[in-house]
Amino acid sequence: MKKIEVIIRPEKLDDLKKILSKNEYSGLTVMSAMGCGHQKGFKNPEFEKLGLSINLLPKLYVMTIVWDEDLESILSQMVEKLSTGSVGDGKVFVSDIEDVMRIRTGERGRDIL
Template identity: 40%
Template sequence: MIKVEAIIRPEKLNDVKNALAQAGFLGLNVTHVTGRGVQKGIVHIGRGGETYEVDMLPKVKLEVVVRDDDVEQVVGIILKSSRTGHIGDGKIFLIPVADAIRVRTGERGEMAL
């Protein structure tokens, strides 16, 4: 199993959630985060022409744990539904998951997803 951890634009969350649900991926976790990429945030230009930098920008972290066989499909869905083509589109990390347990039943592994 792999945890797909996607940092996306907050305004894309609904599109990504809907696209995942349509493909049958229902379980997921959403956290509102602040972060920065290589541009270290953005530079604003004030009304008097002065510049000020916002270092950390609001993003959404989406976590979906999936079977190994589903990883490429899920990554493809997230890419397609979250990309604008502009800087700040986000990033996807793939993290191995040792096990999963459904609390209600005690099911383990892929059966618990």
């Protein structure tokens, strides 16, 4: 199993959900985030009201788990559908998952995803 952590533009969430659904994955966690990378962000007026000069842009953090055999296809689809070709499109982080457990029943392994 692989954990995919994606930081994307908020307007790209529906595209990401369609990619996952097309590959028969429905489970995901989404969190609102703020950040900047090479694009350096812009000074947020809301923070300036507080006397802070913070150059962050709104992003979404999405986490999901996929099977090893589906990873490359999903990553390719992400590049195709989520890329605008501009700085600030986001990042994808992939890591190994050893096991998974459903809290309600204690079930573990492949069947619970």
